[in-house]
Amino acid sequence: MSDDVTAHVEGDPAQDLGTGVPQARWPLYEVFVRGKRGLNHVHVGSLHAPDDTMALHNARNLYTRRNEGVSIWVVRGDAITASSPDEKDPFFAPAGDKVYRHPTFYDIPDSVPHL
Amino acid sequence: MADETTRLATAAGPDGTTDVPEHLRRELEEAFERTVGSEGRVEPRDWMPEGYRKTLIRQVAQHAHSEIIGMQPEGNWILRAPSLRRKAILLAKVQDEAGHGLYLYSATETLGVDRGELTAKLISSKQKYSSIFNYPTLTFADIGVIGWLVDGAAICNQVPLCRSSYGPYARAMVRICKEESFHQRQGFELLRTLMAGTEAQRAMVQDAVDRWWWPSLMMFGPADGDSPNTQQSMAWRIKRHTNDELRQRYVDMSVPQAEALGVTFPDPELRWNAERGSYDFGAIDWDEFTAVVKGAGPCNAQRLAHRRAAHENGQWVRDAASAYAAKQEARRREGVAA
Numbered sequence: 008m009s010d011d012v013t014a015h016v017e018g019d020p021a022q023d024l025g026t027g028v029p030q031a032r033w034p035l036y037e038v039f040v041r042g043k044r045g046l047n048h049v050h051v052g053s054l055h056a057p058d059d060t061m062a063l064h065n066a067r068n069l070y071t072r073r074n075e076g077v078s079i080w081v082v083r084g085d086a087i088t089a090s091s092p093d094e095k096d097p098f099f100a101p102a103g104d105k106v107y108r109h110p111t112f113y114d115i116p117d118s119v120p121h122l
Numbered sequence: 123m124a125d126e127t128t129r130l131a132t133a134a135g136p137d138g139t140t141d142v143p144e145h146l147r148r149e150l151e152e153a154f155e156r157t158v159g160s161e162g163r164v165e166p167r168d169w170m171p172e173g174y175r176k177t178l179i180r181q182v183a184q185h186a187h188s189e190i191i192g193m194q195p196e197g198n199w200i201l202r203a204p205s206l207r208r209k210a211i212l213l214a215k216v217q218d219e220a221g222h223g224l225y226l227y228s229a230t231e232t233l234g235v236d237r238g239e240l241t242a243k244l245i246s247s248k249q250k251y252s253s254i255f256n257y258p259t260l261t262f263a264d265i266g267v268i269g270w271l272v273d274g275a276a277i278c279n280q281v282p283l284c285r286s287s288y289g290p291y292a293r294a295m296v297r298i299c300k301e302e303s304f305h306q307r308q309g310f311e312l313l314r315t316l317m318a319g320t321e322a323q324r325a326m327v328q329d330a331v332d333r334w335w336w337p338s339l340m341m342f343g344p345a346d347g348d349s350p351n352t353q354q355s356m357a358w359r360i361k362r363h364t365n366d367e368l369r370q371r372y373v374d375m376s377v378p379q380a381e382a383l384g385v386t387f388p389d390p391e392l393r394w395n396a397e398r399g400s401y402d403f404g405a406i407d408w409d410e411f412t413a414v415v416k417g418a419g420p421c422n423a424q425r426l427a428h429r430r431a432a433h434e435n436g437q438w439v440r441d442a443a444s445a446y447a448a449k450q451e452a453r454r455r456e457g458v459a460a
Contacts, residue, residue: 032236032238033444035231051297052225052228052229052293052294053228053231054224054228055237057440057443057444057446057447058443058446058447058450058451061443061447068221069221069224069225072214072217072218072221073301089167091167
């Protein structure tokens, strides 16, 4: 993401801030919340925190202020391996031509029950 | 061909500025326009035109900054709330505003900017926030009016953005809109309570309405004729209605609410137009709007100074958290080594 050219387009970067001490950035964490028992954890957003424990607490404060969850996962963004974003990606192509994996592929007379 | 485009889109990085051959660039643009035009969603690592990314960063960051600065006029009354109930509500509301700011900073970061940088731009006035927060909260009735009128205008603006073409922004807006409903209702309830009180309390509500009505109308931005970027933003589906359309919708929604409350809006020209099926209203003072945007509002300097001070005074907390994390990490490593 550091190669984004828009980041500094409007002016100087943040060096003149605060005490002037260059800060290490806190890592980015992606947050996943289980809405209730029986459901999967679902991605809800991200936050920054100095460590895993703080990330969990911040996630609690930020994403579950109204009982939105019974369980939270926080995962450092740099620990996630992702497929390429484009949906046309050949990565998914092998699934494209295998219609026989779907039940509707098979022609069964309507008169046959429970099938 | 599609495969080649895909590879290039990925190789080009988030800004898409790597030297992409012209014919492939056109293909990427066409694919993008097809997605947006058919109400599809653009997701963070997709190729997108430079202008789309820049406009979104500016729009979402400005929205995030507004939520953060918006904590100040209301935070001003937390310690002076008239009851524990009102104090708990106000505290929860201000906390929500912080949350909304963070959801939006999170969405902005998916476009390739760092939120530390956005804060830096806010406090050095390189990015703006909504001008409405440059007006002062003079009485507790202002808290009710902010919930009713200011958050009401925000909802009017934001509900259509739940269908923004940029996925992370749309998802943040869904979450925010759910919470804004509490904000508006608590404001209206507060005002109803005051209106059921003494003559002085009713006058306080009317005074607050008189001060906030016009600035609320300005929240929708310049008139359509003076909003040159609207057409492009609408084509990109990051804006779903024009400023004037939203403003009219807001006026039409607000008038019956004012009647239910028993207050009037300070506009002698406000009247029902049966032909249009809408309320006509008077001319907005665009000179005031421009002046406040440019920094001459009653509280511009104060709001920024406060945000800057909060950032600087919080430095030791961030440093301490970093130091603690570093120490824990070092201990963990020692433990592993031993």
